[in-house]
Amino acid sequence: MAGTSTVTVESPAERLAVAFSRILRGAGLTTPVGSVLLFVEALGQTGIDSRESVYWAARTTLVRRPEDIPLFNRAFEAFWLGRTADGSTQITETMKLTLQLDTDDDGSDERDSAETSSDDETITLRFSAIETLKHKDFADYTPTELAEAQHMMSRLRLAGSPRTSFRHVRGRDARLDLRRTIRSSLQTGGEPIRRHHLDPDQRLRRLVLLLDVSGSMEPYSRALVRFVQAAVAGRQKVEAFAIGTRLTRVTRELSNRDPDRALKRASDRVQDWSGGTRLGDCLHQFNDEWGVRGMARGAIVVVLSDGWDRGDPEHLSEQMSRLQRVSHKLVWVNPLKVTPGYAPLARGMAAALPHVDAFVEGHSLAAMEELARVIGQP
Amino acid sequence: MADSTMSPGTVAAALEQQGYLCDTGLATAVFLSLSLERPLLLEGEAGVGKTELAKVLARWTGGELIRLQCYEGIDANQAVYDWDYSRQLLHLRAAEASGEARNSGADALENELYAERFLVKRAVLRALEPATARPVLLIDEIDRADDEFEAYLLEVLSDYQVTIPEIGTVRAAVPPIVVLTSNRTRDVHDALKRRCLYHWVEHPSFDREVEIVRRRVTGVSDQLARQVAALTETMRGLHLYKPPGIAETIDWATALARLGASTIDESLVRATLGTVLKYREDQERVTNNGLDQVIKQALQRSLVA
Numbered sequence: 001m002a003g004t005s006t007v008t009v010e011s012p013a014e015r016l017a018v019a020f021s022r023i024l025r026g027a028g029l030t031t032p033v034g035s036v037l038l039f040v041e042a043l044g045q046t047g048i049d050s051r052e053s054v055y056w057a058a059r060t061t062l063v064r065r066p067e068d069i070p071l072f073n074r075a076f077e078a079f080w081l082g083r084t085a086d087g088s089t090q091i092t093e094t095m096k097l098t099l100q101l102d103t104d105d106d107g108s109d110e111r112d113s114a115e116t117s118s119d120d121e122t123i124t125l126r127f128s129a130i131e132t133l134k135h136k137d138f139a140d141y142t143p144t145e146l147a148e149a150q151h152m153m154s155r156l157r158l159a160g161s162p163r164t165s166f167r168h169v170r171g172r173d174a175r176l177d178l179r180r181t182i183r184s185s186l187q188t189g190g191e192p193i194r195r196h197h198l199d200p201d202q203r204l205r206r207l208v209l210l211l212d213v214s215g216s217m218e219p220y221s222r223a224l225v226r227f228v229q230a231a232v233a234g235r236q237k238v239e240a241f242a243i244g245t246r247l248t249r250v251t252r253e254l255s256n257r258d259p260d261r262a263l264k265r266a267s268d269r270v271q272d273w274s275g276g277t278r279l280g281d282c283l284h285q286f287n288d289e290w291g292v293r294g295m296a297r298g299a300i301v302v303v304l305s306d307g308w309d310r311g312d313p314e315h316l317s318e319q320m321s322r323l324q325r326v327s328h329k330l331v332w333v334n335p336l337k338v339t340p341g342y343a344p345l346a347r348g349m350a351a352a353l354p355h356v357d358a359f360v361e362g363h364s365l366a367a368m369e370e371l372a373r374v375i376g377q378p
Numbered sequence: 379m380a381d382s383t384m385s386p387g388t389v390a391a392a393l394e395q396q397g398y399l400c401d402t403g404l405a406t407a408v409f410l411s412l413s414l415e416r417p418l419l420l421e422g423e424a425g426v427g428k429t430e431l432a433k434v435l436a437r438w439t440g441g442e443l444i445r446l447q448c449y450e451g452i453d454a455n456q457a458v459y460d461w462d463y464s465r466q467l468l469h470l471r472a473a474e475a476s477g478e479a480r481n482s483g484a485d486a487l488e489n490e491l492y493a494e495r496f497l498v499k500r501a502v503l504r505a506l507e508p509a510t511a512r513p514v515l516l517i518d519e520i521d522r523a524d525d526e527f528e529a530y531l532l533e534v535l536s537d538y539q540v541t542i543p544e545i546g547t548v549r550a551a552v553p554p555i556v557v558l559t560s561n562r563t564r565d566v567h568d569a570l571k572r573r574c575l576y577h578w579v580e581h582p583s584f585d586r587e588v589e590i591v592r593r594r595v596t597g598v599s600d601q602l603a604r605q606v607a608a609l610t611e612t613m614r615g616l617h618l619y620k621p622p623g624i625a626e627t628i629d630w631a632t633a634l635a636r637l638g639a640s641t642i643d644e645s646l647v648r649a650t651l652g653t654v655l656k657y658r659e660d661q662e663r664v665t666n667n668g669l670d671q672v673i674k675q676a677l678q679r680s681l682v683a
Contacts, residue, residue: 034572038416042575045413046386046406053386056406064571066421066578166451167524178463182470186488190470201451206564236525239564251565284617292619293424294521294563318659322619 013043016054020079024062027075035062051080134365138335139219149223149365150259154230156372158238162202163298163328171199205300205328206237207375210286212305213242213270214277220335220363224304227368229254229262239295243282243305244272249290277308279348280315287322300375301327304362306336307349316348320355330355333362333371384409397593398427398434399586407577408435417535417556419520419571422579424561425623432516432557441511441555446501448523454530458540460498466491492544502534506550514555521560525567532570582624584611584679590624591631598635601680605642606631608680610654612672618660630654642677644670 017040021031039061046053055076063072141149168175180196188194209228213221232238232254242248253265267273290296301323309316324330332352338361353359358374361367389412390405400408408431411418420428436443446457472478473487499507505515520528534540535556539549558574560566582590584607591603598606606627614621622630633653639646647669655661664672 032572038414038575041414042410045410052402053406056386056403057410059403060407060410060575060577063578064568064576065565069578166449167453178467179461182461182463182466182491185470186484186491189484190474190487192467192470203450288619290563293561297563322659 013048014040016048017043020058021062023075023079027071029068029071031062137363138223141223146223146226150226150230152365153227153368154234156368158207158231158235158372158375163205165201165203167201168198169201171197204237205298206239207231208296208299208301209240210243210303212277213273214244215274216308217306218274224362225263226259229259233257233262241286242270243279245276245278246272247282247285276310278311279305279309280311280319283316283319283323287319291323292326296323296327298328300329302331302333304333306334307346307352309348313347313351317351320352324355329357331358331360331374332356333360335363337361338363384413392438393434396434396437398430399590404577404579407575411575412555415553417558417574419558419560419574419576420579421560421562423581423623425625426579426581427624428559428579429516429518432514435555436514439511439514439555441513442509443514443516444501444505445516445518447518448520450522450524452523452527456500458500458502459542460500462496462498466496494545503540503548505554506538506540506548508551512552512555514557517558519561520558520566521563528567528570532573535573581614587624587627591627594628595631595635598631599640601641602634602639603631604680605677606634608676612676612679613664616663616667618663619657620660622654626654642673644673647673
């Protein structure tokens with residue numbers, strides 16, 4: 001990125017590309033320098049006179065996710081309208097600003113590492129504190145306790161039962177490893193005396209976490225989102241979604257190793273935090289766009305919700321059964337389950353229960369440990 | 379075909395000649411992929427014609443279509459190259475029997491064994507070989523492969539070269555045309571996306587879909603094509619588990635044409651519903667909505683547009 005400062009902006013295409021990518025960055029889309037250069041090349045092919053050519057040249061080189069298309073369209077609209085009015089002075093200024101953005105990026109990376117290292121040092125827990133915390137209801141947590149709980153949750157091992165992969169590794173039975181056998185036969189004059197074998201490999205199952213962020217879950221979602229973040233940052237093949245009145249994928253946001261930054265990004269992304277719940281609709285959307293298509297197939301799917309739903313219970317039940325049919329294991333975590341005299345009276349909960357493989361509590365650290373155990377069961 | 383007179387317009391026209399209708403966006407993406415020699419990553423709903431595009435590209439350019447279907451656990455041995463072990467073993471036996479193994483020594487024997495004639499070339503390696511026309515390498519459903527394989531592929535697609543330790547580096551004189559498709563069961567890694575041009579393939583507009591059906595299905599009347607396209611379009615709005623793609627529209631129209639239909643009616647639709655809706659729940663939803671209503675709506679639509 002330091003090299004950017006030596007680039008001299010020459011051609012109209014380059015000027016256009018730099019100016020537009022700056023607008024995109026301002027709008028919140030990430031535009032790596034490599035993509036901008038590719039955009040310049042593309043403009044060299046399409047020309048910069050027709051709106052349509054520029055639009056498609058930009059979209060094929062700068063957009064990489066369909067979710068970003070609406071944002072891109074708005075940015076392009078604004079850019080194209082304001083384009084001719086601006087003189088060359090404007091563009092010089094644009095260049096400067098781009099450079100500042102770049103240095104800013106570098107700077108924040110350094111801050112990143114500084115922050116994480118200081119985090120590591122400051123969190124120290126006394127044993128007794130851990131014990132009290134373990135059974136305390138999440139709803140009664142203070143902010144400090146939340147941070148401590150975060151640290152403990154990141155230590156939970158969420159392995160899940162492995163499944164047999166298509167891939168093979170060195171082993172003792174199953175298939176003959178001809179490649180290796182022939183290699184070592186060279187040492188014995190071409191006689192395959194030492195035989196090598198292959199075993200099927202074991203793979204981690206994908207873990208999909210669906211966290212209810214509606215108003216009724218608020219006392220718990222504060223803590224549970226930390227659990228979700230610890231899971232996403234802690235192992236491979238984890239996907240996370242927030243469900244409320246709409247479905248939001250937050251895997252990317254939560255994958256940042258610094259929990260505070262991750263949570264901040266996720267809460268910026270989720271627009272319906274502490275709003276209503278439409279579990280059925282959200283699960284429907286999840287099934288259609290992600291789950292049934294492949295993400296939930298053979299995966300361990302965990303729904304973290306109190307089951308209060310304003311929608312049609314019939315609908316929820318239908319979507320749950322659909323989800324159960326493709327997933328390896330469907331777990332429902334309900335923080336209210338521990339409440340004395342609790343019966344799954346919430347209509348949504350009652351509709352979902354017949355389709356659930358495991359129904360567990362989710363109100364305390366001890367309950368999360370139990371959840372980790374349930375996930376680990378074959 | 380990659381000459382200076384090429385433009386998105388000529389690309390669209392050439393693809394149309396091969397029976398593939400695409401909009402400006404896709405035509406521009408293909409044009410850029412050809413002229414910048416970059417891989418093209420296509421994402422979109424199942425059945426919108428992502429794989430078909432690669433096939434059509436091969437027909438147009440005259441290059442060989444080399445398809446690599448990805449699956450979980452695919453590795454370099456299945457995608458790039460492998461050794462022909464049984465022939466290697468036979469060769470060893472022969473060398474032993476003739477006494478050659480003893481005379482020439484282990485090193486010479488090893489060189490013989492790992493020569494090109496025992497090399498099994500898989501899709502990626504074949505795509506890098508010299509050819510009269512740029513081959514089309516279709517890497518289908520990349521989202522099914524593992525991350526490790528993706529990282530490996532990135533290396534291949536960056537320089538269009540592969541290193542085989544026993545033989546050396548194979549480098550494409552002319553880079554192949556590379557089309558990757560993904561159904562988005564997981565996100566393809568950003569590094570790979572950055573290397574590629576990206577296009578999200580949408581369902582076609584009504585008129586385009588009618589045109590596609592008319593071109594692809596022999597013996598379909600204009601009226602039937604419009605009606606089928608209108609029906610699938612209506613179905614896409616019914617929140618089905620699996621909304622029908624173009625592939626289903628074509629299958630359905632083919633089935634109806636084969637049955638000698640020139641216009642649709644309720645009993646025909648009922649009898650052929652299985653070619654377009656593959657879930658029991660979806661079929662139920664459509665029939666419960668009142669099949670006659672759905673058909674009536676679609677018939678009106680087919681007349682208006």
